[in-house]
Amino acid sequence: MRDEEQTQPWTLSVLLALRLLALGTAAALFLLSFGSRARAEEAVPVLAQGNAQRQLIPMGRAVGIKLFSDGVMVVGLAEVPSSDGASTPAKDCGLRQGDIITHINDTQVDTIEQVRDVLQDLEGDKMSIRAMRGEKQVQFTAQAVACSDGSYRLGAWIRDSMAGIGTMSFYDPDTGLFGALGHxxxxxxxxxxxxxxxxxxxxxxxxxxxxxxxxxxGELHGAFQVSQDMGDLLANTPGGIFGTLTDQSLVDGLEPMPVAARKEVKVGSATILSNIAGNTVEEYTVEITKVFPSGSHDTRDLMIKVTDPRLLEATGGIVQGMSGSPILQNGKLIGAVTHVLVNDPTSGYGILAEHMLAESGLQTGTKAS
Structure with a gap:
């Protein structure tokens, strides 16, 4: 197999809110109740970038992450049982796995509950479904099927949220911005x-x-405090998740360090910061075995190998939940851990810090004086 086929990104150790709209039931894995959700603010902070080299605080802290989707994602299609036999209205109208439903008729839908309520209100009338398929908007006409329990079902598995544990990579003390996961x-x-x-x-x-x-x-096991947020997400990108930290106590006493440019990153010894027990962050030795040329390997810029005996003894290498662990070399933040080689958990990929910032899609600017 190619390396890409043997690697796995370790983002979230718990998945939420996978429910069967076709059957009108909740079939969530480790379902948590998040209560109401607020839309992400449109204003985004700028990353501080003056004439001097950018300085960020490397973190390595495990955090709970919860994400609510913009629209509901179709993750599967199913048959709907009825008195007339099984039918597949979602499949028949043209919906596909991966479509993101945004509107039913003129009603915007972002949650499974909203979709269910709209279907019940329509009572089997024809409806228009608007969805995003990649970058393209598509539209369908469908009719939900009446079932023996009085519910109306479309025949689609949909997801509106995910949650789990990952690692915070850095914090920008000038703007309050954080980055995590590295993918x-x-x-x-x-x-x-x-x-x-x-x-x-x-x-x-x-x-x-x-x-x-x-x-x-492997994977990290733990718990997070659903009722106590410490930051808001602003972007979910191929190069990581980004947002603002609202509880500054997390970075008390921590010092920023320069962000290395690609040309400064060398094959050889380095360290990572990771949180594999409680809420304590420790530094572990690794070896950078390869630095890929720019643009050659998606967001996988580095190959790393864990060499620290303590980490090897405790985890066997890189495990689920460690995505985002910052990588340090020669007194600079150079990147974050992103993937592990499934057949060799001691080795994996990392993304460069400068690449992670570029992937964020957030603006850069100068520090306010």
């Missing part, structure tokens, strides 16, 4: 980037680790 949050079924409506990060504590082995990826 985007993708839907587990479609592998497509989840469109962000709103989201936040929460305090998390790592309770134990499932050690990684060849062919058996």
């Amino acid at each position: 985007g949050i993708n839907d587990v079924d479609t592998a497509l980037l989840m469109p962000l409506e709103s989201g936040s990060i929460m305090y998390a504590s790592v309770s134990d680790v499932k050690k990684g082995e060849a062919g058996q990826p």
Whole structure:
């Protein structure tokens, strides 16, 4: 297999809100109640960038992450049982896995509950469904099917949210901006980037680790405080998630360091910051084995190998939940851990810090005086 086929991004260890609209039931995995959600603010902070080299605080702290989608994503199609036999209205009208439903008739829908309520109100009348398929808007006409329990069902599995544990990569003390994960949050079924409506990060504590082995990826186990947010998400991008930190106590006593340019990153020894127990961040040794040329490997810019005996003993190498662990070399922040080689958990990929910032899609500017 190619390297890409043997790697796995470790973003979220818990998936939420996978429910079957066709059957009108909740079939969520580790479902959490988040309460109401606010749309992400349109104003985004600028990353500080004066004449001097940019300075960011490397973090390595495990955080809980919850993301609500902009629209609802179709993650599967199903048959709907009725007195006339099974039917597949979602499939028949042209909906596909990966479509993001944004409107039913003139009603905007962002949650599973909103979709269910609209279907019940229509009582089987024909409806217009607007969805995004990649960058293209598509439209369908469908009719939900009446079932014996009185519900109306469309025959589509849909998802409106995800949550889990990941690692914060950096914090910009000049703007309050943070970056995490080093890759985007993708839907587990479609592998497509989840469109962000709103989201936040929460305090998390790592309770134990499932050690990684060849062919058996490991993971961090822990819990996060659903009711206590410490930051708001603004962007979900291929190069990571980004937002603003609202609780500054998380960075008390931490010092910023320069961000390395690609040309400064060298094959050789480096370290990562990671949180594999409780809420304590520790530094571990790694080896950078390859630096890929610009544009040659998607967001995978580095190959790294864990060399620290403590980390190897505790985790077996890179495990789920460590995505975003910052990589340091020669007193500079050079990037973040993103993937592990499934057949060799001691090795994986990293993204350059400058690439992560570029992928964020957020503006750059000068520090206010």
